[in-house]
Amino acid sequence: MRxxxxxxxxxxxxxxxxxxxxxxxxxxxxxxxxGETNFNILVDTVATIGxxxxxxxxxxxxxxxxxxxxxxxxxxxxxxxxxxxYMVGVEGMGLKGExxxxxxxxxxxxxxxxxDVEILLxxxxxxxNFMIQEFSEGNPEPWVKFAYEHLVNYLPxxxxxxxxxxxxxxxxxxxxxxxxxxxxxxxxxxxxxxxxKRGVEIYGAQKVREKLKKVLEKVK
Amino acid sequence: xxxxxxIFIRKEKGGVIVEPFKEEESENVNNAIIxxxxxxxxxxxxxxxxxxxxETGVVMFIFDKPRIYGGIxxxxxxxxxxxxxxxxxxxxxxxxxxxxxxxxxxxxxxxxKVKELLHDYVGGFADVxxxxxxxxxxxxLEDATESDFLKFLNKLQAAISMIIGFTRSREVIKEIKxxxxxx
Numbered sequence: 364m365r366x367x368x369x370x371x372x373x374x375x376x377x378x379x380x381x382x383x384x385x386x387x388x389x390x391x392x393x394x395x396x397x398g399e400t401n402f403n404i405l406v407d408t409v410a411t412i413g414x415x416x417x418x419x420x421x422x423x424x425x426x427x428x429x430x431x432x433x434x435x436x437x438x439x440x441x442x443x444x445x446x447x448x449y450m451v452g453v454e455g456m457g458l459k460g461e462x463x464x465x466x467x468x469x470x471x472x473x474x475x476x477x478x479d480v481e482i483l484l485x486x487x488x489x490x491x492n493f494m495i496q497e498f499s500e501g502n503p504e505p506w507v508k509f510a511y512e513h514l515v516n517y518l519p520x521x522x523x524x525x526x527x528x529x530x531x532x533x534x535x536x537x538x539x540x541x542x543x544x545x546x547x548x549x550x551x552x553x554x555x556x557x558x559x560k561r562g563v564e565i566y567g568a569q570k571v572r573e574k575l576k577k578v579l580e581k582v583k
Numbered sequence: 584x585x586x587x588x589x590i591f592i593r594k595e596k597g598g599v600i601v602e603p604f605k606e607e608e609s610e611n612v613n614n615a616i617i618x619x620x621x622x623x624x625x626x627x628x629x630x631x632x633x634x635x636x637x638e639t640g641v642v643m644f645i646f647d648k649p650r651i652y653g654g655i656x657x658x659x660x661x662x663x664x665x666x667x668x669x670x671x672x673x674x675x676x677x678x679x680x681x682x683x684x685x686x687x688x689x690x691x692x693x694x695x696k697v698k699e700l701l702h703d704y705v706g707g708f709a710d711v712x713x714x715x716x717x718x719x720x721x722x723x724l725e726d727a728t729e730s731d732f733l734k735f736l737n738k739l740q741a742a743i744s745m746i747i748g749f750t751r752s753r754e755v756i757k758e759i760k761x762x763x764x765x766x
Contacts, residue, residue, distance in 0.1 A: 404627050404628060407625070407626060407627065408626050408627070408628050408630075411622050411625050411626050412622055412623075412626065412630075412633065414622070415618050415619060415621075415622045416633075416635055418615070418618055419615040419618055419619050419635070419642075420635050420637055420642055422611045422612070422614055422615035422618070423589070423591075423608075423611065423612050423615045423642050423653070423655060424589070424608065424611070424655070425635065425637045425639065425640060425641075425642035425655050426637040426638050426639045427637055427638060428635045428636065428637050429636050429637060429638065430635075430636050431633060431634060431635040431636065432632075432633070432634045433628075433630060433632075433633055434630070434631045434632040434633075434634075435628045435629055435630060435631055436629040436630070436631045437629070439628070460636055461636075
């Protein structure tokens, strides 16, 4: 993997969400960079801390580092991914190490959540799938389509990340940086209300309450 | 199970508290912090925290000059709340330690003084009574606290009441206690 490939992959995944990227070798020499701000300070910081992080992690009994995050007093976050003899320093808002590592390795999407927002989305989807299962009474497809359409209609930024199968909805990651926990929570609140109303139209309030009780038991 | 399997605090005047404590680990953590501090001296950015993800979990350092807080967790997810959880665990650990440290220590000599005074009231029984009650109260004379001392006196009172009666034993212990503690 060449340094310019690393930068290209990150740029493709995050676009303007990334402020700075520096690719250093193990000696702390700059191989490639992208961005605008003062690179010398960033390079020094990544190289200096990167040179001791392995020793520190091993001494405290935590093993070999995969990546680390430096947080400054002004709230800057610099992620440093250690891979194939490179130290890749990446600065931007809302970035996460596991996603950066996977993107640098060349993975474009995956199915396990790695961030707070993704964990919330995963939990909401799990609950929604239980609801679909319970409400559909053996014929989930129309319910899956109904839920999908309402969800992406309410939160269009999710459209690229939400997928359908015959009997369930699932998500692919990483999510775009701008999607927040608040967005996810309010989209699903609205969706569950719509599902509830549709259920009442079909089965009546009493039966829907019983179905929801079963969903809640599964969610526990 | 606690979120952090190990937490550590670098104190203002140097030295590290590691919880749960193991002497060898404590030395390693101290050395790790020294290495990190030396590196930070060369960095121009003001660093607030460094979190390192490894195959097994996360090790985190929070710099709150002159103190440094740290922790190791198996939680691999990049939760925004991890720093907050670490600070909370450290505060509660410090509160526990403070409570233990604040309790007044009672030197061995005070216990010896009780034995000496006891002779005036129960004569030849004093030594046996004293040794038995120290043993029964499970007291380590090298590291006894005020609460250990009071526990010992309660047991002693019960023991001497068999010899000199309940009312008298209360008076005797009260006198001994006042005399020993005022010195």
